[in-house]
Each structure stands twice: as C-alpha cells, then as structure tokens.
Amino acid sequence: MTSTTLPPEPRTDRTDRNRYLSALRSWRGLTGLALVGAAALAGLLAPLLTGTDPNAQSALALAGPSAEHPFGTDDLGRDLFSRVLHGIGTDLALIVTAVPVGALLGCSAALLAATSRWADLAVQRAFDLLLAFPGLILALAVTAVLGPGRWPVVIVIALAEVPGFGRQLRAGILVQREREYALAARVGGASRARVLLRHVVPNAVDPLIVQTAVALSLGVFIEGAMSFLGLGVRPPEPTLGSILSQSVAYLATDPTFAAAPLAATTALVLGFTLIAEALNRGIRR
Amino acid sequence: MRTFLLKRLPSGLLVLALASFLVFLILRLIPGDPATSLAGPDASPAAVEAIRAQLGLDQPLFGQYLGWLGRLLSGDLGPSYAIGGQVADLIGNGLGATAQLALGALLLVVLIALPLAVAGATTRSRPLAAVIQAVTTAVLAVPPFVTGVLLVLVLAVSLRLLPAGGHESLLAAPDLALQYLAMPALCLALPSAAVLARYLKDGIERALAEDYVRTATALGVSRRRIVWRHALPNALPSAVTVLGLQIGHLIAGAVLVERIFAWPGLGQLIEQGVARRDYPVVQDLLLLVVAVYVAVQLLTDLAYAWLDPRIRWE
C-alpha cells in the first residue's frame, strides 16, 4: 500500500470568519455597513455632535432647515437635528438590548427541543403561540397590561424575535443531526450532549448570523410602529418612530419635518437588510 | 387529505386554547382591582359592583375563564365600558372595513409578487434583474408607516390622485370606495408582496436548477412552459406557507395602516381599546386575531398538501 499524495492545490481553505468577512466586502455588505455605521455613529455621538437639548422647546416652531437648526424644528420648536440623533441612540439602545435576549431565548428553546420528542412538541407549540400574536398585535397585548414605555418595547421586540431564531436553529439541528458525521460522532463514543454541541450546532448556526441582521431591522421597525401608535417610549424622549408620528399631522404643510426621521429610519432598516442579504449570499456560496 | 387535516387540527386548537387563556389573563394581570379600573376613576361603588358581578370576579380564576369562553361562544360579548355600546356591535361595525382592507391587500400581494418573482427568476437581462432586486429590497427596508406617509405625500398631497384618508361603503359608492381603498391596501400589501416575491423567486430559481428541469429541457419543452408548468408548481407550496405567515403581518399591519389612512376598522378599535383601557374590547379582538391566524395556518397547511402530492399521500 503506497501513501497517496495530496492534491497539490490546497484548495483555499477559507475559515468561516473569512467567509463572513468576504461576504461583507461585497457592494451590498459595504453599503449596508456604511449606512448602519453612519447612523450608529451619529446616534452614539449625539451628545457631542449637538449641544442642543433635544427636549428644549422654543418659540420657533416648524421652521425649515437653517444654519442653526440643520433639520429644522418640530411643532414645539425643538431642534430636529438633536432630536433625530438622540432618537437614533434610543432606538439602537432598545434593539441592542432586546435582540440578544430574543436570540438567547429562541436558541435555548431550540436546544431544549433537541433533547426529547416531548420537549420538541412543547417548544414548537410555544413558537406557534408566539407567532399567533404577530408583531403589533403582540405590542398591543403587552401594552394593554404594562402600559406604554421603554420596557414594553424591549419585551415586545425580544418576544417577537424568539420564534425566528428558535425555528431557524431547530430546523438546522434537525437537518444536521441526520447527517452521517453526527452518527459517526455517536459511534465514536461521544455523548449526546457532545454530539449536539460540538458537531451538530456549529453546522447549524450559519442561518442565525443572517437572522441577527434581519432581527435588528425588525427591531427598528417594531419600535417605530409602537411609537407611531403611542405605545412606545414615553414623550418627550425622542425616538425615530415618535418624531415620525408627530410629523404626519404636518405632512401637507411642512414636509421637511418628516424628512430627517424618515431618512434615518430607512437608513437603519435598509442597512441591516443589505447586511443580511450579503451574509446570506456568502453562506449560500 | 382528511387524515392530514386531523393531524394538524389538534395542534391548531391547542394553540388557540393557550392563546385564549393568555388573552384572558390580560385583565387579571393589570395591577389593582380589574373592576375598579374598568369602571373608571369617577365610577360609583354600585357601578364597580355591577361590573364585578358581570365578570364573575368573585369566582375562581379558571371558572371565570370558562365563563368568559361560554359567553363568547353564545355570542354575548357584553358591554364596552370606556368606548360605549355593545362590544359585539363595535366589532361588527369594524369587521367589514378591515376585511375589505385585508382581502384587498392579499389580492395585491399576489398580483405584485407573482410577476415580479417570475420575471426576476427568469430574466436574462441583468439590468431588469437588478432593478427587481433593488425594488424588493427597498420596499422591504421601508417600514409600512413610512411607506404610508410617503404614499400620502406623493399621491394625495402632491399629485392629488387619491384621497388622503377615509372610507366609503362598497355597496353605496363602489368607485369611490375603491379610490379610498387603493392606497391603504397598497401600503399594507407592499412589504408582504416583497417578502413573497423573494421567496417565490428563490423557489423558482431552485426549481430551475433541479434535475427534472434538465429532463424537460432535454425533451425540447419550451423555456416558457418549463417556467410556468414545471418550475412554478414546485415553488408554490413553500410560497403558500410564506403567504400564510404574511397574513399575520397583514393583520398586524392593518392597525398601523388604519391609523394612517383613518380607516374605520378593527385596528382603530383595538388601538382605542388599549388607549382607553377598555379591556373587554381588547380581549375579544385579540382572541379574534389569534383565531383568524390559526385558521389561516390550517388553510395554509391544507393548500400545501393540495399542491404537493408527496405530502398528500403520506
């Protein structure tokens, strides 16, 4: 028996991290990163970029853009530049708190489902139950109990993300568990927990990376919708959704009022969506 | 087919039961005495007592739940405390408008998504593919409350093509009613249409890469027939599942859209109920939403089985 030699080309053995990085380096990924990055930076640096108190009212109501107020002022004469930047900050703080919680809950449930048939049935029904309260309906149910505010927004976003993450991971585990390498690990003597955590789960997490980007955009969306209906963060604290809902009444007369919050919201959601798409393409390749 | 339905029905009913209990709990979870908060701050002790008796608040929790379910099933939804009138009448008044909106949106979803998906999956023109991709991404990225605002701005304020908001009875003045319906339905439909278009496009693309398409090509079947007759039927089952999930989003989106376009439907009612803490209205409407959702999921499963013979025969 002779030793066979390896093929000369060590086919570009790209690591997984590299795969994501090169996916993000596509035009979609870069555009998405630029949009999210610019918005996030503006939101984080809001206190430095603007010296104006976002809640300080003045007599100059509904002014157009000027040197003093780059985005103009709202109906109460507050500086829109400051309000929009602080609004981005609030939005990001909310979704960055809520999305990881939702992801953690969903993934834990999926892992629990992998342990037994009964656990799987219970977890599936729990996901069905959450899905039966779609988006804003969930928001209405939660705020009916808790009233509007910051925490209801976090809770609604987190709960709304649970089935998305959970079902993705569960489906991935179901597919990967049937692959032969999982059986090979089991025959090799690995415990059930080791097979699941060391072999199956690492091969099932790819879609979760994409799901995270989708979830972040959904978070912006839910915050906006809740504020729009007056169920979100209490005024006068600015959020993108609350500024936007205020501006609707003045659309016909002062369309510039709506322009800045509209652009910021769109930039965030579009950015996250583009990042998700870029990652998705990278994974499928 | 019947066995398939029998297999799916129990889990749907279980979800409905669990959801109804959750919805029921809402009133008991609010801090303080439910009867007092329902009656409002200025109510007389007698009024509070009347409410307590009506809701059976002196009974054990599960008995209250069964009582509530029993009243619902017999059609007695009780009075609305804050908004006024009977809950059944309130829901009855809004149901028609919301149903018009939802069905109109559903129709638009399919009418927009199907051609976009087929064109996107089959076009050889790169610019067209890029445009379709860009449009669906953009529509997905813009939340419906933004789309709604933009639609009003462009179509109603600038171009003055359509009324900015309002509602007209479909029976009394069909043409005017459709004019009022067009913008809210479009606004509600767009995000779901974009989602469906993407799934369907991916599904058609996947199907076109399958071996059976190669078989059909080798038999000399024309490209058009391959797309519509061979690939599309394979992409439809999973697209129907996506559409089923999107109906949930249509229901939720209706709350927003009704607010933007002053559409007198159930969304406005439930929003009002939450704002004015009219819990009977909120509870009954939430349960209605869940019931509709569960029913839609069952229908989706049936449609899936009907479209995919492998499931049907299982």
Next chain:
Amino acid sequence: MTTVPDAPHTPGLPHAPDTRPVLRVSGLTVRFGGTTAVDGVDFELAAGDTLGIVGESGSGKSTTALALLRMLPPGGRITAGSVELAGQDLAALPEEALRALRGRRIAMIFQDPMSSLNPVLTIGTQLDEALRAHGGSLRKAERQVRAAELLDLVGIPDAAGRLRDHPHQFSGGQRQRIMIALALAHDAEVLVADEPTTALDPTVQQQILRLLTRINRETGTALVVISHDLGVIAQTCRRLLVMRHGRVVERGVTSELTAEPRHPYTRELLAAVPRLEEPSRAAANSTPGAEPLLTVRGLSKTYGSRRRAVTALHEVDLDLYPGETLGLVGESGSGKSTLARALVRAHAPSAGSIRFRGEEQARPARHGAPHREIQLVFQDPYSSLNPRMTAGQIIAEPLIAHGLGDRARREARVAELLTQVGLDPATADRHPRAFSGGQRQRIGIARALAPEPSVLICDEPVSALDVSVQAQVIDLLARLQRELGLAVLFIAHDLAVVRRVSHRIAVMHRGRIVETGPADRVVTAPEHPYTAELLAAVPRLAAVPHLPAAPHLEPARATTPGEATAPPARATTRSTA
C-alpha cells in the same frame, strides 16, 4: 469453473449497423472558465448503432454527453468542434432551433430517476408535456393514448391506469423506465443515456439494460451509453470509447478492446475492475480465529407504529471471527445498513441478542453507549466527516470521547493513524474539503481505528469511489486486517468486490439472511434462488458476447417483485431549511 446461471447477454448487435452516421462529433471541446473539461473528442455513430463511453470521475464523459444536446451546466461552453446530427451542427444552432431537435431527433436519459422526474406533476402530464413539445397536430385524447402506449412499451404494468400517479408512487426502476418512455416520445434517432443504472440495484440495473437493448433493437434508435462501469457498457454497446482527463485515450469494438486493451490506462482500468470470476483473496491475507468475536442471534428491528410496522431486520443470526472478513451483500432496502447501525448500537434492536466476546450487550430495549471495540466506516466520505473540523480533530474525537490519552498523546496517535492509512501526518490540520474522495475515506478509516477496535463494520466503504481508488481502499483494509487482526464486516452490493475481500459471504434479502457460506462457494454454487438471481444480474466483462438467441429476450411487463412494489412512503418533512 463457474456454474453461474447465465443471464442472456445481449450485446448491442442489432441488424448490421448502417454505415450512414446519424451523429458525427468532431473536435468537441468544452471549457469551464479556464479549465478544459472535454478536449477534442470525436466519434461517429451510425444509425441504430451502440456506443459506450467509459471513464472515471473527472474524465469528462458526462460533460461530453450533455454537450451533445448543448445542455451544459452554467459556466460551461463549447469552445471548439461540432456535433452534427442529420447534417445540422448542434454546437452552432440557435437555441430555438436546438429546442426543436431535443427530444425529437436526439433524446437523453439521466442518472438519478428519483430527482429527474417532476415530483408535483403526474406521469401522464409529464408524458403529455414531452408529446406536445413537438407534436403540434396531436389532440389531447390522442396524446393520452400515446402516453399509455409509451408506458406499456417500457414495461410499466397497467400503463393506462397509472398515468394519473405521481413519481413517488413508483419504484426506482420504474421511474427509470418512465424516463426512458419520455425520451422515446418522438422516436429519436439518437438516445443518450448518462449513467442510466448507477443509482439502481443490480437486478433492476439488469432489467433496465435489457430494456435499452430491446429498444435499440426494436426501434432502431442509436444508443450512446455513458458509464463508469465497464460491465454495463460491455453488455449494451458494440463500440467503446475510453476517456481520461477530457480526452479519448482508446476506442474500438467493445469485445476486442476489453479482451486486448492497448492503451496503458485502459489496461489499468480493466485490471482494477473486480471480476466475479476471480477467487477470494481473503484466505491469503489472514486466517480467522476459532472463537467468534461477535455473535448475533435472532436480531430483529421493526420501525413505525404497531399498525403499519415495517420490519427491517428479521431474526438475523451472524457470527464474526477475529481476523475474518464477512461479506454482507444485498440490495437497497434489504436491511444491511440497519444491521450495521444495530451492531454499533446506533439503533436499539426490537428483539434478539448481540454478544461481544461472549458477553451479552445491553438489553435491546435499553439504548446502550456505543462499544469502543466495534467501530463503523461509512459509505459517503463527504457527509460522514464534519466539515467544520480538521482531519486531526475528526480522528481525535473518539479518543476524547473514550478519554484515551492527554492532548500530546492524542496528537501522536493521530499522526500514527494518518500514517497507518497512508496519509501524510502533516495534513492533520486540513479540513475535509481539501481532500479527495479516496483520501476522505482514509480519514474515515483512521477515525474508526482510533479507539483500537477489534471489529470494523464497513458499510459500503468503496461504492462511492472510482474503481482505481476502490482497489486502493480495499488493499488498505486488507493490510490493516493483516496487521491488526481485525474482524471486518464488509457490507456491499457489488458481489465481485465482496468475493474478492471476504472469507465468508452472507446474503441478505428483505431483512433476512438467506444464505451464508464460504465466499467462493456462495458465488460458484449458490444455494438460495435469490443469491443466484443476484449473481445473474452482475454485468459480466469477460464474457464473450453471444448473438441473441430469441427474438424477444424479455417479456415487456416482466418486473421482479422487488421492483414492482413502490418504496414505502418516505417521510417528507416540510420544515424549510
């Protein structure tokens, strides 16, 4: 020497082939980006003639087949040469004109009958699609009659009644017959068959090959058969092309070429093909011990609910001695893999006992931990290795699981194992995708050897590999048995391979072991009719093609019981990936 019942060999000798070529391929070159997949292939095919193209994976044989209809996968392009069919160059024709020829003048059938038929359309609809693609004048009712005729022609029982059935209601062999029916819809002059029987069991393969031969004879359709299996070509084709690296290395009349190959590669290829006539080499390799290592008694496995139970194993008895190779043959669904998984305790059996060194294994009902000394080698070297782990990590997994050695000792052991299976220890940090199929199978073997087992269960270890690689892996397993005194249960569907490697052979059929005996005896003097049937189905290479004796070689409706029944409905999950 062999008393094997002789299957009617039907070499593709129709009427003396016409001299007028229907298909003339010259200088055909196909490129995928920078790589040349097919390099200047030329051949002629006379009307009604039969031509085989043989080669290993990567030889360009399938790309050649697809290029004949200009149906190359995305990225592939015919960069030079021509494919002339009845005077028209298919390589240069506009797409619409080409479409008018596909399925009408030149038709094609594909390897996988499971995925090549549309799962959501009825068979009747698919035949109707094929008919209406070119038959403008036929009305719907006429097409339906013709569809039933076609199904009948390829031997589907109750043809008219089954037009409304979907593909999943047919067995694999029947689906391949339906594929052929589709290709025959317009009496094409040329039928290209790309690995038409690779996905099928030997007995079903035999039926399909006879069907192809009968069709060639009855309809005068010229046949191009692409296969990796020289036996398949030898049985169906008068002439033969041998391809390697995109080029034709040798051509000629099949019987002459297989008897006297001239090109060294053809010689190599022929030498690597296991032949049923060759006696077992196992006795020369190792001598089995006297005490059985593994004793299986009355092992049964039932799946599904009590009402619709499917019996996968039925009271299987088996003994495996140290240093012995026991070959286990059977067709798909015979229970071979279920047995393998029960032996490594991946499944709990429903009844019966498994004793190892005379010791009773855990009660069947309890799901015991896998045994360190019984290890499994898998069929598919692609899906059985975790893509996220390096070769070294994969091999070290069983060591970690059984708590064998610390990190440094494990590394040394991994290096030792890699050397043992003929791989460079320096490759331990590479991921599976950096290895070829044969090399991956070596990694799989090294992993199985890691916990120092005494029993190695090999579940179709070579059936996914090219013949030349097959021979290397078989040699490796023999050497390991010699050096380590392993007991090997060698599961395969290829009788020739099994005879070569085994001391004894056990034949499985529908969950039962129907015959067990010394390897040479089972092949030369089978006792069970099913064994004889299996043996008859093996396409023979050496056999000199006789002229057909009877005009009808196969009754049109003949299907073995195994083929006629549809496979049990498979669970179709609808969870989206």
